[in-house]
Amino acid sequence: xxxxGTDTRIITGIGDDCxxxxxxxxxxxxxxxxxxxxxxxxxxxxxPPEVVGHRCLARGLSDIAAMxxxxxxTFLSLALPPALRQSWVTRFVNGLLKLAKKYxxxxxxxxxxxxxxxVLADIVLLGSVPRGKAISRSGARPGDQIxxxxxxxxxxxxxxxxxxxxxxxxxxxxxxxxFFSTPRVEVGRFLREKKLASAMIDTSDGLSTDLAHIxxxxxxxxxxxxxxxxxxxxGLKKEPVELAFAIHGGEDYELLFTADPSRRIPLSIxxxxxxxxxxxxxxxxxxxxDFRGRSAILQPQGWEHFRQRxxx
Amino acid sequence: xxxxGTDTRIITGIGDDCxxxxxxxxxxxxxxxxxxxxxxxxxxxxxPPEVVGHRCLARGLSDIAAMxxxxxxTFLSLALPPALRQSWVTRFVNGLLKLAKKYxxxxxxxxxxxxxxxVLADIVLLGSVPRGKAISRSGARPGDQIxxxxxxxxxxxxxxxxxxxxxxxxxxxxxxxxFFSTPRVEVGRFLREKKLASAMIDTSDGLSTDLAHIxxxxxxxxxxxxxxxxxxxxGLKKEPVELAFAIHGGEDYELLFTADPSRRIPLSIxxxxxxxxxxxxxxxxxxxxDFRGRSAILQPQGWEHFRQRxxx
Numbered sequence: 084x085x086x087x088g089t090d091t092r093i094i095t096g097i098g099d100d101c102x103x104x105x106x107x108x109x110x111x112x113x114x115x116x117x118x119x120x121x122x123x124x125x126x127x128x129x130x131p132p133e134v135v136g137h138r139c140l141a142r143g144l145s146d147i148a149a150m151x152x153x154x155x156x157t158f159l160s161l162a163l164p165p166a167l168r169q170s171w172v173t174r175f176v177n178g179l180l181k182l183a184k185k186y187x188x189x190x191x192x193x194x195x196x197x198x199x200x201x202v203l204a205d206i207v208l209l210g211s212v213p214r215g216k217a218i219s220r221s222g223a224r225p226g227d228q229i230x231x232x233x234x235x236x237x238x239x240x241x242x243x244x245x246x247x248x249x250x251x252x253x254x255x256x257x258x259x260x261x262f263f264s265t266p267r268v269e270v271g272r273f274l275r276e277k278k279l280a281s282a283m284i285d286t287s288d289g290l291s292t293d294l295a296h297i298x299x300x301x302x303x304x305x306x307x308x309x310x311x312x313x314x315x316x317x318g319l320k321k322e323p324v325e326l327a328f329a330i331h332g333g334e335d336y337e338l339l340f341t342a343d344p345s346r347r348i349p350l351s352i353x354x355x356x357x358x359x360x361x362x363x364x365x366x367x368x369x370x371x372x373d374f375r376g377r378s379a380i381l382q383p384q385g386w387e388h389f390r391q392r393x394x395x
Numbered sequence: 396x397x398x399x400g401t402d403t404r405i406i407t408g409i410g411d412d413c414x415x416x417x418x419x420x421x422x423x424x425x426x427x428x429x430x431x432x433x434x435x436x437x438x439x440x441x442x443p444p445e446v447v448g449h450r451c452l453a454r455g456l457s458d459i460a461a462m463x464x465x466x467x468x469t470f471l472s473l474a475l476p477p478a479l480r481q482s483w484v485t486r487f488v489n490g491l492l493k494l495a496k497k498y499x500x501x502x503x504x505x506x507x508x509x510x511x512x513x514v515l516a517d518i519v520l521l522g523s524v525p526r527g528k529a530i531s532r533s534g535a536r537p538g539d540q541i542x543x544x545x546x547x548x549x550x551x552x553x554x555x556x557x558x559x560x561x562x563x564x565x566x567x568x569x570x571x572x573x574f575f576s577t578p579r580v581e582v583g584r585f586l587r588e589k590k591l592a593s594a595m596i597d598t599s600d601g602l603s604t605d606l607a608h609i610x611x612x613x614x615x616x617x618x619x620x621x622x623x624x625x626x627x628x629x630g631l632k633k634e635p636v637e638l639a640f641a642i643h644g645g646e647d648y649e650l651l652f653t654a655d656p657s658r659r660i661p662l663s664i665x666x667x668x669x670x671x672x673x674x675x676x677x678x679x680x681x682x683x684x685d686f687r688g689r690s691a692i693l694q695p696q697g698w699e700h701f702r703q704r705x706x707x
Contacts, residue, residue: 094423095531098612100461100596101425101522103529106418111406113413114504116470116519122511123474149412158428160517162435192426199434200512205472207428207519210413217415219407284412300410 092155093189102191104156110211115146121201129245132171134255134262135202136178142287143208144186144266145336149285150219151275152212154268156191157183160205162198175202186268218275218340223282223301227341227363230348232267232355234260235290236324237315239332244318257318264336269353271338279348283340288385289333294369295383297341305369307361307381330371331384404467405501414503416468422523427458433513441557444483446567446574447514448490454599455520456498456578457648461597462531463587464524466580468503469495472517474510487514498580530587530652535594535613539653539675542660544579544667546572547602548636549627551644556630569630576648581665583650591660595652600697601645606681607695609653617681619673619693642683643696 095103106112119125119139130138140157147154159179163172183190188208241261244253255262267285274280282301284293290312298305312330314323324332341363342348348357364370372378407415418424431437431451442450452469459466471491475484495502500520553573556565567574579597586592594613596605602624610617624642626635636644653675654660660669676682684690 095529099532100458101427101464101520101529103462103524104424104426105526106424108420112416112418112424112521114416114468114470114519114521115413116472116504116506116517118472118474118506118508118517120474120508120511120515123508146412150415152413156426158426158519160428160430162430162432162515192428194428194430194517196430196432196435199432203432203474203515205428205430205506205517207426207470208413209424209426209521212415214417217407217413220411 093191096189096191102156102158104191104209106155106211109214111214111217113147113150113152113210113212113217114207115143116205116207117142119204119206121203127202129252132174133178136175137182137263139204139206140179140182141264141266141336143206144188144268145285145287147208147210148266148268148271149283149338150212150217151271151283152210152217153272154186154188154208154210156189156209158191158207159193161193162196162203164198164201167202186266212275216275218280218283220282220284220297220300223297223303223341223363224343225303225363225365226344227281228344228359229294229305229307229339229341229361229363230357230359231286231290231313231337231339232270232357233335233337234313234315235286235335235337236328236332237261237317238264238334239328240315240317240324243328260315260335266336267338267355270355273352274340279342279346280340281342283338286335286337286339287333289331290329290339291331291369291381292383292385293339297339298367298369304364304366305361306364307369307371309371309373311358311360313356313358330381405503408501408503414468414470416503416521418467418523421526423526423529425459425462425464425522425524425529426519427455428517428519429454431516431518433515439514441564444486445490448487449494449575451516451518452491452494453576453578453648455518456500456580457597457599459520459522460578460580460583461595461650462524462529463583463592463595464522464529465584466498466500466520466522468501468521470503470519471505473505474508474515476510476513479514524587528587530592530595532594532596532609532612535609535615535653535675536655537615537675537677538656539593540656540671541606541617541619541651541653541673541675542669542671543598543602543625543649543651544582544669545647545649546625546627547598547647547649548640548644549573549629550576550646551640552627552629552636555640572627572647578648579650579667582667585664586652591654591658592652593654595650598647598649598651599645601643602641602651603643603681603693604695604697605651609651610679610681616676616678617673618676619681619683621683621685623670623672625668625670642693
């Protein structure tokens, strides 16, 4: 991996029994691992190989971002069906490496095997954060304000469109959060450095589910303002997505965080809009208030990618 | 993971976006990742679930051992077919956790997904080694002696028996290196602490292939003495395996290392026999000398698990 030769954090990369990495003094190590399985997380007929590679790595980078950390290295385990064209693999790896380069992440190892069925990728991201400074899910307190970066629902809207069009391809530019989501690593780092966030998670499973994770780990509840939730604008006409996509749709990889009301949160961090969408409450429930002020309990619906919808 | 609650190296385990780990001061981080795929690395009809779980983790621990490192934590990505019984998963995890406990390795995270076909496991092992002390594959010098721990060929002989018996089950006790191999972590650490080894690798791909890796990375050749190669004793009668299994068979997870002739290598380290099997040479070739002193070039044959043989 010549392009990574100047990275002093990688002592030994591909070509030994283990990779050997150095972690900055006074830092703890962050580790996250995510499957990307054909038919579960992507479809070859819908997602160009570069997109699959990009999404693989973006998922892991978003987890690092959600801790306020910095990425060091990635490891790719890849199982390929025997009939797969080499050009698909090359384009997949190119998509992954392009994003890796942008975030100064070295591809430091992995495993290759023959797949019994479809393309199977497992990505490991290794990063670091100053000791004791990782932003966990468990620090939200009653009265904290709830914020989200960017827009929500764009990825779910893309999947809905892919299903309704019966596999016709979409233009990536019309659904950027689905095809080429930008992990919010710089925003996460800013929030950690400025000590602004009390709890944080990335919206991989959707707002309702990910906010429930924060509430559960913190032992609190939440009140969300429906009108404040930033809906993604998608398609040729850049129309806002349905509310349900913004509330329950996963794979947007935005950051959802809480902050003490005394903290001044910028309207935009590193060029990414930040929107206040509600408050942390004492109860254990998550309540959604609509534009008339009527409120209802919000049940997290989880996010099962497109598996369940894909098999009618 | 209550049983790991006292492990101060795991700051945050399962239940956040990333695991947060502390690495001992002055240590570098070791990372290795290995697929275990049904139909490629194991078969459910041959390998009880505990064995599959054990073998998953043993592969990674053996990589840590081969660097002279110590394991800290493991991450398991597991994709399961919908029809799989819960009891299989429980027994699989039990097999993995039993070995993890023995080596003080915490299960600190991972991912679970639905599998499109068969059980798919990807295991990540994270360990550490004092800065600059990892034993690489590239340190072998002409004149160094070549050693191997334990016995070779036991795993290949088990697979051969499984094929020839047409899927009848084998007793694990008759083929311990195949069913419950013991990673040589203590031996690797001893060699590193005593500064005995100039290069090291584990025999996951077989002696001929793994020695070729050392030779390639070190820019040297080797002369092996056929009679010195310790052949595994397997089956009810504990008969030595065929020479070809000992030379080319993979998945024994022994340590293969080189040492300067001035270093005194014990005949047994931490209860594991250590055998001198040859010398590092200046040429780039690997030569095998038989008991009559006749020699022939040894071609590494690689190790494709049982995939190629499994499909006639």
